[in-house]
Amino acid sequence: MNHSPTQSILALSVGELLERLGSSAPAPGGGAAAALAGALGAALVQMTANLTLGRPRFAQVEAQAASIAERAGQLRARLASLGDADAAAYAEVAAAYGRPRADDAQKAARAAAIQTALGGAARVPIETAQVCAAVLHLAEEAAPLLNPSVISDVIVGAQLAAAGLEAAAINVEINLASLTDADLAASLAAELAAAQAGAAERRQRIVEVGRSRFPGR
Amino acid sequence: MNHSPTQSILALSVGELLERLGSSAPAPGGGAAAALAGALGAALVQMTANLTLGRPRFAQVEAQAASIAERAGQLRARLASLGDADAAAYAEVAAAYGRPRADDAQKAARAAAIQTALGGAARVPIETAQVCAAVLHLAEEAAPLLNPSVISDVIVGAQLAAAGLEAAAINVEINLASLTDADLAASLAAELAAAQAGAAERRQRIVEVGRSRFPGR
Numbered sequence: 001m002n003h004s005p006t007q008s009i010l011a012l013s014v015g016e017l018l019e020r021l022g023s024s025a026p027a028p029g030g031g032a033a034a035a036l037a038g039a040l041g042a043a044l045v046q047m048t049a050n051l052t053l054g055r056p057r058f059a060q061v062e063a064q065a066a067s068i069a070e071r072a073g074q075l076r077a078r079l080a081s082l083g084d085a086d087a088a089a090y091a092e093v094a095a096a097y098g099r100p101r102a103d104d105a106q107k108a109a110r111a112a113a114i115q116t117a118l119g120g121a122a123r124v125p126i127e128t129a130q131v132c133a134a135v136l137h138l139a140e141e142a143a144p145l146l147n148p149s150v151i152s153d154v155i156v157g158a159q160l161a162a163a164g165l166e167a168a169a170i171n172v173e174i175n176l177a178s179l180t181d182a183d184l185a186a187s188l189a190a191e192l193a194a195a196q197a198g199a200a201e202r203r204q205r206i207v208e209v210g211r212s213r214f215p216g217r
Numbered sequence: 218m219n220h221s222p223t224q225s226i227l228a229l230s231v232g233e234l235l236e237r238l239g240s241s242a243p244a245p246g247g248g249a250a251a252a253l254a255g256a257l258g259a260a261l262v263q264m265t266a267n268l269t270l271g272r273p274r275f276a277q278v279e280a281q282a283a284s285i286a287e288r289a290g291q292l293r294a295r296l297a298s299l300g301d302a303d304a305a306a307y308a309e310v311a312a313a314y315g316r317p318r319a320d321d322a323q324k325a326a327r328a329a330a331i332q333t334a335l336g337g338a339a340r341v342p343i344e345t346a347q348v349c350a351a352v353l354h355l356a357e358e359a360a361p362l363l364n365p366s367v368i369s370d371v372i373v374g375a376q377l378a379a380a381g382l383e384a385a386a387i388n389v390e391i392n393l394a395s396l397t398d399a400d401l402a403a404s405l406a407a408e409l410a411a412a413q414a415g416a417a418e419r420r421q422r423i424v425e426v427g428r429s430r431f432p433g434r
Contacts, residue, residue, distance in 0.1 A: 014231055015225075018227075022290060024270075029370055030372075034377075036231070037254055039235055040235070041250075043250070044246070046238075053241075152387050152388060153247040155247075157250075159387070160251075160380055162380070163379070163380030167376045170428075173428070211387075214390070214391050214394040
């Protein structure tokens with residue numbers, strides 16, 4: 001299908017993004033917001049690593065901080081692009097619902113196109129959930145290591161990544177509720193469950209480890 | 218104190234915001250990210266209300282949807298400005314830490330300035346937590362009423378507002394850990410606890426109510 005190219009949400013100003021999100025335009029919506037929450041989380045882990053690097057008192061963890069900074073930057077970029085991918089997938093769904101349904105053949109073709117588009121649209125939040133889960137793993141690696149003066153930013157990063165994961169899961173679920181292919185729905189649900197496994201406990205551990213390192217404690 | 222005016226984060230592109238957040242620049246940081254997560258959440262509640270308004274099949278809830286859209290827009294604007302306020306408050310703290318400490322008089326003046334700045338800096342995330350809590354109240358009002366085709370966006374909005382609240386709480390806590398005025402710390406902690414009260418249960422109720430209204434169920 002051909003859609004007119006839409007502007008990347010990365011090129012919008014933050015003010016414009018909030019304005020468009022709040023408007024009755026169908027995209028960007030909850031899928032893009034979930035990916036952006038995860039991207040904010042990854043950026044905070046990256047920042048804490050960058051505020052650890054090159055400081056003599058953290059020389060012992062220099063190599064680990066460099067590795068965390070690099071991987072956080074990659075996850076951040078991936079989540080940012082998933083925000084755009086969600087809008088594109090949503091446009092496919094909307095286009096399928098907009099197909100003609102004047103006779104039975106058209107109705108059948110439209111129904112099939114809707115199912116294909118919904119299956120594709122469910123893939124974007126599944127990947128968002130997977131990358132948010134990877135941010136949580138990275139934050140768990142970062143919490144005991146990085147500069148304690150800014151360790152609250154690792155905790156906040158983990159909280160935002162966990163919210164991005166849970167939000168992506170809701171977006172998968174609402175798509176699956178309309179999918180008629182039970183096998184595809186079950187396989188997508190299993191992929192989602194794998195991304196969610198252990199995330200809440202990991203988030204809690206990061207909060208506890210990070211908090212125990214607050215300055216003044 | 219005079220600080221050179223800093224650019225509003227609302228004027229940055231989303232891509233620039235993520236880049237600055239991930240960099241070693243101390244601001245924007247976790248406080249701005251928490252407020253932005255809440256603003257994304259408020260925008261999604263506003264969008265769902267706007268996708269309910271003016272549709273004949275939702276005529277019965279038209280007045281309520283209009284009221285939700287308006288209040289969500291106000292909370293969104295307040296959270297967006299708190300993102301900037303956090304960067305300004307952080308600059309005060311950094312300036313206080315940067316004061317001279319050549320003799321005892323300077324040391325005492327610097328310590329007092331740090332305490333004043335920390336007390337002020339703790340106020341921004343407390344207000345962020347309060348406004349995120351207000352977004353959760355609004356999402357609870359919205360979940361049983363608004364257009365079920367896009368009700369997942371109310372759930373995602375609640376998840377992001379809850380994450381913004383929890384993230385703001387961590388930012389308050391790390392500031393309180395360095396405050397020496399025990400009375401001020403206790404009073405700020407009590408304000409924070411009031412904003413947090415019932416939020417997790419409210420978030421869970423919104424997920425359940427919204428999910429029960431998914432199309433296809």
